[in-house]
Amino acid sequence: MAEQALIIDGKAAAASLRAEIGLEVAAIKARRGLVPGLHVVLVGDDPASRVYVASKEKLAAEIGMSSVAHRLPAETSEAELLAKLAELNADDSVDGILVQLPLPKHIDTGRVIDAIDPAKDVDGLHPINAGRLAGGKPGLVPCTPLGSMLLVKSVLPSLSGLEAVVVGRSELVGRPVAQLLLQADCTVTIAHSRTRDLAATCRRADILIAAVGRPGLVKGDWIKPGATVIDVGINRLPDGKLTGDVDFAEAVKVAGAITPVPGGVGPMTIACLLRNTLTAFHARRG
Ligand SMILES: NC(=O)C1=CN([C@@H]2O[C@H](COP(=O)(O)OP(=O)(O)OC[C@H]3O[C@@H](n4cnc5c(N)ncnc54)[C@H](OP(=O)(O)O)[C@@H]3O)[C@@H](O)[C@H]2O)C=CC1
Numbered sequence: 001m002a003e004q005a006l007i008i009d010g011k012a013a014a015a016s017l018r019a020e021i022g023l024e025v026a027a028i029k030a031r032r033g034l035v036p037g038l039h040v041v042l043v044g045d046d047p048a049s050r051v052y053v054a055s056k057e058k059l060a061a062e063i064g065m066s067s068v069a070h071r072l073p074a075e076t077s078e079a080e081l082l083a084k085l086a087e088l089n090a091d092d093s094v095d096g097i098l099v100q101l102p103l104p105k106h107i108d109t110g111r112v113i114d115a116i117d118p119a120k121d122v123d124g125l126h127p128i129n130a131g132r133l134a135g136g137k138p139g140l141v142p143c144t145p146l147g148s149m150l151l152v153k154s155v156l157p158s159l160s161g162l163e164a165v166v167v168g169r170s171e172l173v174g175r176p177v178a179q180l181l182l183q184a185d186c187t188v189t190i191a192h193s194r195t196r197d198l199a200a201t202c203r204r205a206d207i208l209i210a211a212v213g214r215p216g217l218v219k220g221d222w223i224k225p226g227a228t229v230i231d232v233g234i235n236r237l238p239d240g241k242l243t244g245d246v247d248f249a250e251a252v253k254v255a256g257a258i259t260p261v262p263g264g265v266g267p268m269t270i271a272c273l274l275r276n277t278l279t280a281f282h283a284r285r286g
C-alpha cells in the first residue's frame with residue numbers, strides 16, 4: 001500500500017477545544033453569575049450563511065455561552081445596520097459581535113466593520129485588531145487563521161525557520177494567517193491570483209495554506225513531499241457536497257499531514273469564535 005498523509009481531525013480538535021471553553025464558561029457562571037454573550041448579525045438570508053449562524057448558535061448553547069442571532073431583512077439600510085451595532089456596542093452584556101459576511105451590495109462592508117467596538121470584534125477584522133496583529137501586539141485574531149494555526153501546531157513541534165506559503169490574501173484569512181506564521185518564525189510567502197508560477201511557489205512550502213475558494217486548485221504535484229497542508233477552502237459542488245481548494249485524493253499521497261473538507265478548518269473556526277468571545281469577555285470584564 002502507498003504511504004498516506006496523516007489526516008488532521010479538525011472535528012475532534014474543535015470538540016476538545018469547545019469542551020475546554022465550556023469548563024471556563026461554567027467557572028465564570030459559578031463564581032460570578034455572568035454568562036459570556038456572542039451576538040451574530042445576519043443581513044438577508046443567504047442560505048449558506050444561515051447554516052453557519054445556526055451552527056454557531058447550537059455550539060455556543062452546548063457550552064453554556066449565550067448566543068443571540070440578529071436576523072435583519074436583506075433590504076436593511078447601512079444606517080439601520082450601524083444603529084444596530086451602536087446598540088450592541090453600548091450593551092455591557094454583549095461580549096462578542098460578528099457581522100456575517102458577505103453583506104448585501106448596497107452596504108459598505110468597511111464602514112460596518114469600522115463601526116464594531118474593537119474590544120468586541122471577535123472576527124478580528126477591525127483595523128485596530130488587524131493593526132495589532134501586524135505589529136505582533138495582543139488583540140483579537142480572526143478565527144479561521146487561529147484555527148488553522150492550532151491545527152498546524154498539532155502536527156509540527158516547531159515552526160521556526162520553516163517555509164510557509166499562503167495562497168490567498170483576503171483580510172479574513174490569507175493576510176492574518178500569514179501574520180501568525182511570521183510570528184511563529186516561518187519564512188512566509190503570500191501567493192494570489194497574480195502569482196506567476198503558483199505550482200512552483202507551492203512546492204517550496206513546508207506548510208501550505210490554501211484559502212482561495214477554487215475547488216481542487218492545488219494539485220498533488222504542487223505539494224512538497226511530507227508537507228503540512230491546511231485546506232481552508234469551503235466550496236459547494238453542483239451535487240451539494242463540500243470540497244476544499246486542494247485536490248485531496250492526490251494530495252493525501254504526497255503530504256505529510258493534511259486537513260479534510262469538511263471536518264478540518266471549518267469546525268475549528270467556530271470553536272475559535274467561542275474562544276475569542278471568552279477572550280473578549282476577560283479583556284473587557286476582567
Ligand atoms: N473554513 C472556514 O472556516 C472558512 C473558509 N472560507 C473559505 O476559504 C476560501 C477563501 O475565502 P476568502 O479568503 O474569504 O476568499 P476571497 O475571495 O476573499 O479571497 C480569495 C483569494 O484567493 C486568490 N485567488 C483567487 N483565484 C486564484 C487563483 N486561481 N490562483 C491563486 N490565487 C487565487 C485571490 O487573489 P486576488 O487577491 O489576487 O484576487 C484572493 O486573494 C473560500 O472557499 C471560503 O469559503 C472562508 C472563511 C472561513
Ligand SMILES: Nc1nc(=O)c2c([nH]1)NC[C@@H]1CN(c3ccc(C(=O)N[C@@H](CCC(=O)O)C(=O)O)cc3)C=[N+]21
Pocket residue numbers: 051052098099100101102123143144234242261262263264265266267268269270
Ligand atoms: N464575518 C464572518 N466571519 C467568518 O468567519 C465567516 C463569514 N463571515 N462568512 C462565511 C465564512 C465561512 N465560514 C465557515 C465557518 C465554519 C464552517 C464549518 O464549520 N464547516 C463544516 C461543514 C459545515 C457543513 O457541512 O455545511 C466543515 O468544514 O466541516 C464553514 C464556513 C465562516 N465565515
